[in-house]
Amino acid sequence: MEYLDIDQVYLGDSRELLKKVKPNSVDLSIWSPPYHVGKKYEQEMQYDDWLSLLDTVISLHFDILKPGGFLVINIADILCFKDEKIPRIMAENVSRRKVPITKEQILKTWSEYPGYNRRQIAEILGCSEQTVDRRLKGNNIRGGKYTPQTRVKLVGGLLEDMAYNASLYLYDRRIWVKDPAWENSRWHTISYRAIDEFEYVYIFWKPGITTVNRERLSKDEWTNWGSRGVWFIPSVRANDNHEAKFPLELPRRIIQLLSEPNDLVMDCFIGSGTTAVAAILENRHFIGIDKEPSYVELARKACKDARIGKIKVERRLPPENQNLSLFDSKVI
Ligand SMILES: C[S@@+](CC[C@H](N)C(=O)[O-])C[C@H]1O[C@@H](n2cnc3c(N)ncnc32)[C@H](O)[C@@H]1O
Incomplete structure (x- = not known):
């Protein structure tokens, strides 16, 4: 069987293309799947389809990950979606009358x-x-976020079960604190719910020997984020060409922490190519997959820019009350 080449971004459905990744070859897989929140690329997808996509993709990871390797999933932990079977969340906003x-x-x-x-x-x-x-x-009685009968559901447990069934085990989780998404939070004005300002990074492990190398990070990096459960990384400011990019610093940290130079890093929901760019900047190999032709094009272009040194990581000033480093990236 012909396996996918490394250092390429492929167009296709991960459920099919992951079967073509060489078994036991991936040191680290990092991805952020569709969140089931109605983005353009997830229209037509029902909740059950979404669950089935995640389940299939996670289970395909067992074969392709190296023993001792990691699968890292970034996802917002709370989902809000229409569910006819549950009662309406009702609220009468008297203060807005x-x-x-x-x-x-x-x-x-x-x-x-x-x-x-x-x-x-x-x-x-x-x-x-x-x-x-x-x-x-x-x-004036309104439902939840956008429609009545909004189901509010935690995702972490679902992923943990899917991984467990695939013999991949929860190893750790980090919280990524991003910019508060005021503009997406119509919902806080009609409820007591918090706005959207953090996501989870779940780390699953395939049984096998994991190299633990404390030299991977400097002492400051261990203190500031390597050993810390909460990562403060600003969201991508310009989501102009892809609706849901994660910031370059997120996969960069994961790559620095959980892999060695020349390792193979995979992202089977590569979108605009952020993980591949991080892999290139950190001297790792990569495989990227996305089902949308325009994103694949974008990701390939981003890889090209990264290879010729056109993408650089910038340090931004930390907010007053956080003694933590903040980074942003820009194409120069
Ligand atoms: C949350 S976005 C990932 C964004 C990416 N991390 C970035 O920084 O640009 C999810 C991506 O998954 C892709 N996608 C959704 N279903 C897919 C599937 N079945 N196979 C491959 N890609 C898929 C979408 O096109 C979208 O680009």
Whole structure:
């Protein structure tokens, strides 16, 4: 059988192409899958399809990872999606009402003037007919994030079970604190939920001997992030060419921590090519896969830029209360 060459980005479905990766060849696999939040590349995908995609891809990792190697999955731990089977999350946001008329006031007025129509009741209360209608029909009762019947679900346990069934075992997890996504958080204005500002990095291990090399990082790097559970890394500022890029510093840290130079790093949801760029900058080999032709093109171009030294990592000033290094990357 012909296996995929290294240092290439491939166009195709990971569920198929992973079968063509040479068995026991990958030292480290790093990816961020579709999050099932309605991005362009995941439209048409139902929750069960999404679960099945993750399950298949995780289980294909057992054969291709080297014994002692790692599978690292970056994902937002909380999912919100439409689920007809659960009750609506209901909320009446009284503080956002422009007109302070309540349903009770309307019902009381109507009981006092039983023959009146909606317009007359509105006149008495000094509000519009629409307000009367809304209060009575409960139009101000909203559902969860974008639609009613929003299911809120944790993902970590699902991944852990899928990996466990594939004989890959949870080794560690880190929290990536990113920029608070205010613009995505319509939801906090109509609920008590926190905005989206961190994600998880789950690390799974394939049984075998893992090289532990404390020389991989400097003393400062161990202190600042290598040994730390929480990583502060700003989100990508310009998601202009791909909707969901992770910052270069994320795969870079994972690569530095969990692999050696010349190792093979894989990303089977490569998107704009960030993991491949990190691998190139850290002198590792890579294999990238994505199902969208435009992303594959983007990733190939990013690899080319990285090889000719066009992508550089910049240090940014840490926020006041964090004694941690922040990095960003830019194409020069
Ligand atoms: C969250 S994005 C990854 C972004 C990437 N980490 C980056 O920094 O650009 C997920 C990617 O998975 C790709 N994808 C979704 N389903 C796929 C499949 N079955 N096989 C291969 N790629 C897939 C999408 O096209 C998308 O680019």
